[in-house]
Amino acid sequence: MLRSIAAVGNDSEFGEPRREPALERVEKSVRPAVLQAISSIQERYFEPITLAELASEVFVSRFHFSRMFAEATGVTPGRFLTAVRLFEAKRLLLTTSLNVSDIVCSVGYSSVGTFTSRFSRAVGMTPTQYREPQVAELLVAISPTFQRLPPLRTLRAAGRSCASLQTGSGVLSLQLDMPRGAAPADTLVGLFADPVPQCGPVAFGGMANMNSGELTIHGVPAGRWTAIAVAQHQAGTAGPRFSIGYSPVQVAPHGQSTGRVGLRAPASTDAPIAITLASKQSPFTQRMLAAQRPHLRAVA
Structure with a gap:
């Protein structure tokens, strides 16, 4: 469903996307240092990348790097990195049978609990709920x-x-x-x-x-x-x-x-x-809740 952004510049079975003249003009107006940093994030999002490392790679101060990155992308380097990691996590949840702990490690998080809490808070669903069929459909x-x-x-x-x-x-x-x-x-x-x-x-x-x-x-x-x-x-x-x-x-x-x-x-x-655009209360979730209700009444 989602193609890995890590495939950019590597041996990708999907090939290079067609570039549009207008897109080329947009990217030519962006400082090469920002494009280099974005490429580094896409290639190394699973590593513990820091702002200092990204700034040093393009030979500018952290303050100047953060400012020009935000001017070009509309977000801070940290938010861009988080977006890349969550995009890849969603791809793996939807297209593979990897368990959540394996996905956590492959997208740069060290704690399953931290990842699950951040994912649930940002997405409005747990990683397990995100695997329901309606999620991919919408x-x-x-x-x-x-x-x-x-x-x-x-x-x-x-x-x-x-x-x-x-x-x-x-x-x-x-x-x-x-x-x-x-x-x-x-x-x-x-x-x-x-x-x-x-x-x-x-x-x-x-x-x-x-x-x-x-x-x-x-x-x-x-x-x-x-x-x-x-x-x-x-x-x-x-x-x-x-x-x-x-x-x-x-x-x-x-x-x-x-x-x-x-x-x-x-x-x-x-x-x-x-x-x-799928609701957390999908048909699958509703069926599960309905199946649990008799048991809950019996316990009460």
């Missing part, structure tokens, strides 16, 4: 080497059982600007409390075969959110097959709010994201 993945968007019909079928959805009275109308030359796309926009989310959105909306235009999301809680747009374009044009966009939005408690998101091809400076 997975959204964004990285430079792998992108996935669940079919919109699957999301519609899931309805209000999607994870993290909150009740709100706001309406958000977003103007989505697709990349130049891009074909129509199945598009999903989620609103998140974190710019590098690990759990589901507070609200989302989608549209099939969409060009640049407006997408409206209803039932949005009031507050300041990060809108993340993901578009999977039809084949047959010179434009990208997959594009993404990020933008902060402010939603009023009543009435209609507006925002704008420009989409582009994924870049190496994007922290990888893998979130599921």
Whole structure:
């Protein structure tokens, strides 16, 4: 399901992703030291990497390195490393039968208890719950080497059982600007409390075969959110097959709010994201709870 980001630059069976001219321009504007540090994180995320080590590798001070890294990626080096480790942990949970302790060691954590607590707090599910089939079925993945968007019909079928959805009275109308030359796309926009989310959105909306235009999301809680747009374009044009966009939005408690998101091809400076729209209370979990209830009543 998720392809390992560690495969970048190694002997990967998936090959190199097609590079877009616009993406090349984005990456040329990033300082080589940042790109080198990102490459080092991707190759060594399972090691105990420190900020001092990353800064020394690119011959700058820790303060200067942290500042220019955040300017290029939008997050600190530590948060970027955590995003890479959790992305890989989710990949292993979904695609292998490795036990949790083996996964913990392979993604750079030394304690199963610490990893489980951090994973559960960030994702909203335990590692074991994350292995339920519905999690993979409703997975959204964004990285430079792998992108996935669940079919919109699957999301519609899931309805209000999607994870993290909150009740709100706001309406958000977003103007989505697709990349130049891009074909129509199945598009999903989620609103998140974190710019590098690990759990589901507070609200989302989608549209099939969409060009640049407006997408409206209803039932949005009031507050300041990060809108993340993901578009999977039809084949047959010179434009990208997959594009993404990020933008902060402010939603009023009543009435209609507006925002704008420009989409582009994924870049190496994007922290990888893998979130599921599946609820922790999936059908499997509900069946398990139902099976336990008679026993609990008997004990009482």
